[in-house]
Amino acid sequence: MIAVEAVGVLIFFSVVGAFLCAKARFAGGAVVFSLVALVLFVATPAGQGLPGAVGTFLSTLNDTTTPVLSGQEAQR
Secondary structure (H helix, E strand, C coil), rough: CCCHHHHHHHHHHHHHHHHHHCCCCCCHHHHHHHHHHHHHHHCCCCCHHHHHHHHHHHHHHHHHHHHHHCCCCCCC
């Protein structure tokens, strides 16, 4: 297993790589580096709650917007 410090360094280099690819107008590379950084962040203890938080946010957003978009009254 990779040490937490090493993961932090890998995340940093992934962010730097994404920045450099974006400056060079190489969108594919920037997306790949960003996804690698995101996966590494979620693998850390600090980022383990991120998928649940995003899921809760999207569920709340869906529950709020569905009645408005379908023209129905909101269920309470």
